[in-house]
Amino acid sequence: MGAQRKGATRAEDSDELARVPLQAILLADSFATKFRPITLERPKVLLPLVNVPMISYTLAWLESAGVEEVIVFCCAHSKQVIGYLESSEWLSQPNFSVTTIESHNSVSAGDALRLIYERNVIHGDFILISGDTVSNMSLTQVLQEHRERKKKDPNAVMTMVIKRSKSSPITRQSRLGTDELFMAIDPNTKQLLYYEDKADYSKAVICLDKLLLTDNSSISLHNDTQDCYIDICSPEVLSLFTDNFDYQHLRRHFVKGLLVDDIMGYKIFTHEIHSSYAARIDNFRSYDTISKDIIQRWTYPFVPDVKFGGNSATKLERQGMYRASEVVQSRSAEIGPFTVIGNGTKIGSNTKISNSVVGEGCTIGSNVSIEGSYIWNNVTIEDNCKLMHAIVCDGVVMKSGAVLEPGVVLSFKVVIGQQFVVPSYSKVSLHEQPIKQDSDEELEYADNSSGIGELSSIAGTVDKSNGVMSSQLSGEQCQPTDELGTGGIGYVWSICEGSHEEEWRHSIAPIPADKLAEAIQTTEDDLELITQDGSVLPASGELKLDSIDSDDVDNEDSRDDSIDFEKEVEATFLRAVHENIKEDHVILEVNSLRLSYNKLFADCAGAIFYSMMKLALETPHTSASELCNNAVSVITKWKKLLKSYLNDIDEQIEVILTFEEMCLESAKEFFPVFAKILWHLYDKDIIQEEAVLKWDDEKKDADDSDKVFVKQSEKFIQWLREASEEEEGGGGEEEEGNQE
C-alpha cells in the first residue's frame, strides 16, 4: 500500500516538480508542557505509543506518503532524539533521508522555523508536522491541490489538513481533550477565513469581520472540525516567520496573523480528509484515545502487528488482543480485549488486564487488576495492586497492594509504597516540581524558555547516570518517601490552582459523570448568558423608539436614516456657525443632504430648528430668561436659513412639534420658555399664525399630557384667534404683558 502510494506520488512529482524532492519538517518538540512530568526526563516524541515511540509513527507515515527528505528539528532533549534516530533504522532507509537540526535555545515552533530558514535546507513545498502526529492519509491529493492553487495565486502559502469530527462539544472533549475550535471556511475555494482555537469562555459569540462577506457571498462556519496539525507549506512560510519575529505558535500567531493581515494578502486553505486517519497527541487524553485507535486498527498500516519503524513482532489474537512472542503468563491470568502485551513480560496468576497496553520486560504479580492503563517498559507491579486509567513510565516499582486511582501519572522510576493509594489525577516524579509553574497557557513559552536550561541539564544527568539516579535522589532528599507510603520514592506534584479545574479534561481517566454534567451545564449557562446579552444587544431595534419619525409598516429601514440625517444636518449647521459660512451655502448643503437621505422639507426644517435650539442650549446661560435670549439671538441670526424650509404650514407645524419634543425629552431646559420662544418665532415671521392655530386644533383631541404646551401658550393662541378675527394688531402689548 505504502509502496503504491509512493509510486503514485513519484509520478506526480516527475510531472510537476521532479527536481525538488518532497521535504518535510518534523518538529520533535511540542513546545508545550502538557506531558510533564514525563517530559522532564524524556522528549515527548520518544514516549511509547502502543510500545513504539511516537516519532516512529510520524516517520513511517511520511515515508509511506512519499516524502523523501525529513528534517527533524530537535530542541529539548535533543541528544536523546538524535540518539534514538541513530540507533533506529530511520537513518539508513533508501530513498528516505532523515537529517536532524539541533537547537538549544528555541522556545517555540516559530524559533524552530526561523532557524531552519537560516540553514537554507528547504527548497520547495514542504510538509510541516510535529513528531507526535499519527496518520495514514495520502498526501497526493492535498499536494496537488496546493500546487495548483499556488500556480494560480502565489499568495496561497499554506494548506491545512482538517478532519470532520462529532459536532457535540461533549464528545470532542471526551475524545481528544482538545480545546474547542471554530473555523470559518469559504465553501467554494476552501479558503480559511477565521480560526479560533483557544475558546475564550467569557466570550459567547464569535465576531466575524463584516468585510469577509464582501468577497464571498457565503461562509461556512465550523465547530465540527478538528485541526490535524498537518500543513502543506510553501517556502514563503519560513520567510514569513523570519519577517515576523514575534510569531511563535503555528496557529495562534502564524495562522491568525495571516488571517488578520490583509496587506500582504497571504491566504491559507484547508483540505478535509474523510476516510483516512490523522490526529495529534496533544495531551494525556488524546494519548489514550489515539492508543485505542491504533489498537482498533484505525491507523492501519501503523498497527502493532505490522512491522514498521522497528517495532517488535506482535501477534493479533481475537478481540483485539496483541501479544508479543515471549510473554510469560500464568494460566489463571485473564487478558481482556483491546490489550497489548509487550515482549518478555511476566504476568502472575489471577491477574486481570483489559483495555491496556503493557510494555516490554514488565513483571506483574498476582491478583493485580489493570484497567485502561498504559504501562511502559521494565515496570514492576507487585501482588494485589490495582491500576485504573493510569500511565506508568519505565522502571516504576509498585509495591504490593498499591492502588492507582484514575488519572494518575507515574514518571520514570518512581516507587510507590505498600498499600499506598495514589489519589486521582496525581502526577508523581523523581524530580521536584519546577517552582515557576505557569498555569496560564498563554505564558507557557516563557515557562518553557526558563525551563529549557534546567531541562537539558536534568536530561543530561538522567542519560548518564541512568540507574544510579534514583538512589542518588533518594539519598539527597528523604522527604519524598513520606509522600508515597513506606518505601515510596518520588515527589507528588501539586496541581496548581488554575489547572485543577482543567485536570479532568486532559487526563486519561474517563470523564466523571459529574464533570460531564458540569460541562453540559456550562454550555447551557453560556446559552443563558447569550440570551440575556441577546435581549440587550438588539439595540438596533429598541433604542430607536424615541426617534422622531418612527417607522411605518413598510419602510422600517428608514429608522436609522432619520437619526443619521439629523446628525448630519446638525454637523453642517454647527460648521456654518463656527466657520461663518454663508446661509446660501448651508442651504445648498442641507438640500443635498435632503436628497441623499430622501427626506422632506419638513424633515429639514425640523432638523435645522433642532440644531439651532441645541446651539442656544449649549451657549452658557444661568437662567431661563437668559436661555430664551440665547435662543432668540440664534433664531434671529439664522432666520433666513430656517425660513427657506418653511414654505408650508405643515413644515411650520413640524417645527413646533420638534420643539415640543425637545422640551419633553432632549432639552427640558426649554420647557418653561416654550411659549415665549413660540411667540418670538411668530414675531420673527418664522411661523405664521395659521400654523400655530392648526397645531392647536390638532392637539384638541390629544391627551392632557400632550397638551401641556398648548396650555402654556393658551393666551398667545387666544390672542392670535382674536387678532385674526378682528384683524387688529393692537393686542401685541397686551400679549407681551401676559408673557411675564
Add this chain to the structure above:
Amino acid sequence: MERGERESETPRNALSSCSAPMDFQVVVLAGGASKKLIPLISKEVPKALLPVANRPVLSYVLELLEQSNLKDLIVVVEGQDAAVRVGGWISGAYVDRLHVEVAAVPEDVGTAGALRAIARHLTAKDIMVVNGDLVSDVPPGAVAAAHRRHDAAVTAMLCSAPVSGPSESGSSGGKDKTKKPGRYNIIGLDPTKQFLLYIATGAELEKDIRIQKSILRAVGQMEIRADLMDAHLYAFKRSVLQEVLDQKDTFQSLKQDVLPYLVRSQLKSEVLLNGAPQAEENGNEKVNFQKNQVMVSRILANASTPSFHEFSGLGTNGSAPRTHKCCVYIASNRKYCARLNSIQAFSDINRDVTGEASHLSGYSFSAQNNNIHPSAELGSKTTVGPHCMLGEGSQMGDKCSVKRSVIGRHCRIGSNVKVANSVIMNHVTIGDGCSIQGSVICSNVQLQERVVLKDCQVGAGFVVTAGSECKGEALAKKEK
C-alpha cells in the same frame, strides 16, 4: 393570551366556517403612506394601490395567496382613510373569491404593532404574515407546508437578493447595474438549509457578524450567506407570536425585532410551544386532527435526521432547555421575488412584470412582447416597443415612441413624445414633444409641451409647465 382567547370568540365565529383548509390565517400588511414612496403615493392612492403593470400591487399578493388556497385573510392598512380605499377596492375585486377583512391600524405602529392591534382576530393555529408590497411567484403554500412539517415556531421565506436574482438579470435596462451588490440580510443556516440560525438586518449589516457559539456548537456547522433576502413572508405559530408580542412590548418590527429574537432564543426558548389553549376554541374533532398533525410532523422530523434542536435538548434529563425551531423556506432562484418599498423598486418591478417576469402580470403579451389594450389608439408612425403596456382608452399622437414603459388608462399623449423606462399612471395628459425617461408620472398629471423629464417622479395632479427640463427631481403639488 387569555384575553385574546375570550375576546376572539365572537368576531371570529362567523368566519371560522370558511377558514382555509390549511387552518392558516393570513395577515397582509398593506402599509399606508410610506415616506419612501413620496411623491408616488397620496391620500387617494395608498401604497397598496400603487399600480404595477396597471394593477394594484396588493393584487399580486392576494392572488398569490389565492393560488395556494389561503383565502382567510386580514388586510391591515395604516390609517382609516387608506383602509377605506383599500377595502373598497378589495370588496370590488375579490368579492366572492377571498374572505378578506380589512382592519385599520394607526400609522407608525410598526409591523409588530399592527399585529398587536389585530391580535384578537387571530385564532388559527398558524398565522402567515406577508407584506402587501410583495410581488412574487413563490408559492406561500410551500412556506406553510415547511412550517407545518417542522412544527416550527416561525418559518421565514428567503429569496435571492435582487442583484443576483432575476430582476437584474437579462437585458433589463436598470441604471444602477454597476452599483455595489445590494446586501439585505446576513443569514446563517444549518447544513440542511432548513433552519435559521442567525439573521442580521438593517443597521446590523454594517457591523461585524456576531454568531452565538452555543448555536454553532449545537449544530456543528453553519453556513453564512449574504446573497439571500428576507422576503417578509413569515409563518408563525400563533401562540408563539402572541406571546412574544404580549411580553416584549417594545418590539416594533417583525423583521428587526421579533424574528431576530426568536432566532436568538431558539435553544433557550422563553415561549410556550404547546397549542393547548386552542382546545377550547375549536371543536373536538379539530383538536384531534391537530394532535394528529403534530404527531405526524414529529414522526417525520424523527424519521429524517433528528434535528439539532432535539439533540441539544438532550443531555441532563429533566432540566433540558426548551427549544423552538426557526425554519426557512428558500425560494428557488428562478422564482421572482421583489418588494415594492422604494421608488427604485417601483420602477424595477414595473419593468420586470412587463418584461422577464411577465407571467406575473396576468396579462397575455403579444408577439411583440407587449400588451396594448384594444381600445387604445395609436397615431401614425408611433411605435410601442417590447415589454410595454398601454392601458385601456389611452391615446397616443403621431411619431411617438414607447420603450420598456407602462402607460395606464385613459392617458392622452400628444405627438413626438418619447417615453422610455418609465411608468405613467392613469389619466395623464402629455403635451407634444415631451421626452420622459426613467420617470414615474402619477395619475392626473399634466405635462405641457416640450417637457423633458429624466429620472423624475411627478406626484398626482401636478402640472409641469411647458418647456421645463428636470433631472432627478421629485415634483409634487406641495412645492409650488
